[in-house]
Amino acid sequence: MTLTDTLQVSFKTVLSYRIRSLLIILSMALGVAAVVMLTALGDGARNYVINQFSSIGTNLLVVLPGRAETAGAFPGAILGQTPRDLTLKDAQLLGRLPQIRRYAPLNVGAAELSAATRLREVTVLGSNANLIPIRHMKLAQGSFLAHGAEHSAQIVLGAKIANEFFPRSQAIGQRVRLGDRRFLVSGVLAPQGESMGFNTDEIVIIPIDYAQAMFNTTSLFRILVEAKSHDEIESAKQAILTIMKQSHDGEEDITVITQDAILATFDRILHTMTLAGAGIVSISLIVASILVMNVMLVAVTQRTAEIGLLKAIGATSADIRRLFLAEVVWLSLAGAIFGLLLGQFGSLMLRLAYPQFPAWAPVWASIAGIFVTVITGILACLWPASQAARLDAVKALSKK
Amino acid sequence: MIRLTAITRTFHMGDQTVYALNNINLHIASGEYVSIMGPSGSGKSTLLNIIGLLDKSDSGSYELDNRLISDLSETEQAQIRREKIGFVFQSFHLVSRLTAAENIELPLILGGIPATQRQIRVNEALQAFELKQRANHRPSELSGGQRQRVAIARATIMQPSVILADEPTGNLDHQIGAEVMLLLEKLHRSGTTLIVVTHDRELGARAHRQIAMRDGKILTDQSHDAD
Numbered sequence: 337m338t339l340t341d342t343l344q345v346s347f348k349t350v351l352s353y354r355i356r357s358l359l360i361i362l363s364m365a366l367g368v369a370a371v372v373m374l375t376a377l378g379d380g381a382r383n384y385v386i387n388q389f390s391s392i393g394t395n396l397l398v399v400l401p402g403r404a405e406t407a408g409a410f411p412g413a414i415l416g417q418t419p420r421d422l423t424l425k426d427a428q429l430l431g432r433l434p435q436i437r438r439y440a441p442l443n444v445g446a447a448e449l450s451a452a453t454r455l456r457e458v459t460v461l462g463s464n465a466n467l468i469p470i471r472h473m474k475l476a477q478g479s480f481l482a483h484g485a486e487h488s489a490q491i492v493l494g495a496k497i498a499n500e501f502f503p504r505s506q507a508i509g510q511r512v513r514l515g516d517r518r519f520l521v522s523g524v525l526a527p528q529g530e531s532m533g534f535n536t537d538e539i540v541i542i543p544i545d546y547a548q549a550m551f552n553t554t555s556l557f558r559i560l561v562e563a564k565s566h567d568e569i570e571s572a573k574q575a576i577l578t579i580m581k582q583s584h585d586g587e588e589d590i591t592v593i594t595q596d597a598i599l600a601t602f603d604r605i606l607h608t609m610t611l612a613g614a615g616i617v618s619i620s621l622i623v624a625s626i627l628v629m630n631v632m633l634v635a636v637t638q639r640t641a642e643i644g645l646l647k648a649i650g651a652t653s654a655d656i657r658r659l660f661l662a663e664v665v666w667l668s669l670a671g672a673i674f675g676l677l678l679g680q681f682g683s684l685m686l687r688l689a690y691p692q693f694p695a696w697a698p699v700w701a702s703i704a705g706i707f708v709t710v711i712t713g714i715l716a717c718l719w720p721a722s723q724a725a726r727l728d729a730v731k732a733l734s735k736k
Numbered sequence: 737m738i739r740l741t742a743i744t745r746t747f748h749m750g751d752q753t754v755y756a757l758n759n760i761n762l763h764i765a766s767g768e769y770v771s772i773m774g775p776s777g778s779g780k781s782t783l784l785n786i787i788g789l790l791d792k793s794d795s796g797s798y799e800l801d802n803r804l805i806s807d808l809s810e811t812e813q814a815q816i817r818r819e820k821i822g823f824v825f826q827s828f829h830l831v832s833r834l835t836a837a838e839n840i841e842l843p844l845i846l847g848g849i850p851a852t853q854r855q856i857r858v859n860e861a862l863q864a865f866e867l868k869q870r871a872n873h874r875p876s877e878l879s880g881g882q883r884q885r886v887a888i889a890r891a892t893i894m895q896p897s898v899i900l901a902d903e904p905t906g907n908l909d910h911q912i913g914a915e916v917m918l919l920l921e922k923l924h925r926s927g928t929t930l931i932v933v934t935h936d937r938e939l940g941a942r943a944h945r946q947i948a949m950r951d952g953k954i955l956t957d958q959s960h961d962a963d
């Protein structure tokens with residue numbers, strides 16, 4: 337019996353047991369669809385996080401006070417042991433490093449913003465003009481600490497704040513009161529929405545010295561640093577550590593986090609989670625293959641007389657084994673392809689429902705889905721097929 | 737061409753050993769028309785199955801066309817079944833999900849014969865057995881006589897040298913049964929060896945050589961000249 341004929345005959349068999357075939361195909365398809373969708377979710381989550389992290393800046397390093405490396409998470413911050421503060425002087429020192437393009441010192445606090453009859457609490461960022469480009473924020477209008485106005489009391493409003501306070505009029509040029517000081521609105525941020533759990537639409541930005549005066553502090557919350565290029569991130573980190581150690585009397589009491597390192601960690605974690613999820617969901621494929629085994633065993637019993645007949649008219653045991661295996665190849669191939677389509681459709685629905693979430697199934701998952709399905713299908717059918725091949729022709733023929 | 741020497745076939749039922757065939761010696765020449773008769777349990781079907789290579793004897797030797805069957809591999813035996821032997825069964829044994837034409841085509845497919853050639857041979861067979869109109873009908877849509885005609889067409893499509901018929905008319909009424917026998921006898925006249933197992937005396941009497949069996953043994957073996 338030729339391979340083409342084997343495939344053709346078994347294809348006809350698959351077609352003639354319509355309901356049985358559809359059910360097996362469906363069970364396998366659901367397994368494959370689950371794998372595809374789960375990996376789409378996992379990969380989507382990974383890409384989402386990467387996008388979010390990339391959106392906060394490029395070649396970014398964050399310098400924070402305290403040492404985090406030896407004792408886990410920020411022991412100083414938790415235990416109240418005050419490390420040496422980061423100061424504006426430190427920030428200026430960093431600015432002189434050759435690996436560094438620009439830096440932005442950062443203080444964060446909350447204050448009451450009022451204008452005319454309106455009043456609300458806002459998150460206040462104190463920084464310099466570099467904050468906007470380093471953090472990839474965009475000004476819809478105006479400027480922040482433009483040349484020649486570095487020391488004036490100016491403020492940039494988040495898009496939502498500007499809209500709330502000045503719904504009908506131009507925000508720029510207006511005077512607002514923040515805490516107990518008056519500021520001139522010099523710019524409005526373009527709406528950006530939330531990124532990394534931080535809504536830039538509801539913040540205001542003021543110059544760092546005003547912020548320090550307002551919050552009555554000389555220390556900095558963070559220093560954001562942008563390296564000149566991707567290759568210089570690591571050397572910039574070392575240089576920062578060295579210069580800070582010198583400046584802090586030989587004590588290494590700061591932590592430098594690179595965006596790259598965080599990204600790589602998240603990438604690893606989420607990739608592992610995707611793999612683990614795919615592995616768990618593959619159990620449904622094993623379940624489907626047990627179903628295949630069961631159905632094929634039933635098929636052998638059902639078709640006993642037919643197998644006997646095939647032997648009587650000259651089929652070899654190998655012919656019969658191949659016929660059953662080919663049947664399962666068709667079924668699992670159909671199941672895998674249908675499942676793939678189903679999974680892709682599900683991913684598409686996810687993307688439509690959550691446009692910012694890039695739920696694309698990775699190619700490896702689709703290919704692996706097809707292979708795993710066909711291979712488990714064949715494995716599951718090996719036993720039923722050999723049962724069929726071993727049937728005693730005389731006994732098989734006597735069965736009605 | 738068929739030579740059975742001291743063939744014994746036993747079955748075990750519980751702790752009892754039943755001799756389905758007990759020391760059978762039989763020679764059937766090419767082109768003979770033989771009927772094997774006997775009550776049920778006499779071993780006539782077992783004998784037919786052994787001749788058709790579906791069953792194996794426990795002892796004794798079987799030569800078909802001067803080849804010792806016990807020397808052949810499973811694949812070679814399958815090939816002999818495919819090329820030299822045609823089976824016709826009491827219950828037809830058609831594959832219910834295939835059409836008449838597809839049922840007839842099965843041995844050709846197993847024999848690896850190319851599709852274009854298969855088409856021609858199946859068409860010829862449909863013509864010869866007056867099944868042209870029914871080619872695309874499934875067995876459930878055919879009458880008993882038509883089903884057996886499909887089965888005979890399938891048994892003969894590879895042009896075997898032996899046709900083994902096990903109660904070929906057992907599921908048919910008298911008249912249709914007679915028609916089927918005429919068909920088989922026509923094949924015999926064209927040179928095929930025909931071996932018919934039956935417990936119908938009238939049917940058995942039509943054969944030129946009549947073998948009567950009981951309890952696994954050959955009781956009588958009579959020949960009379962062709963009509």
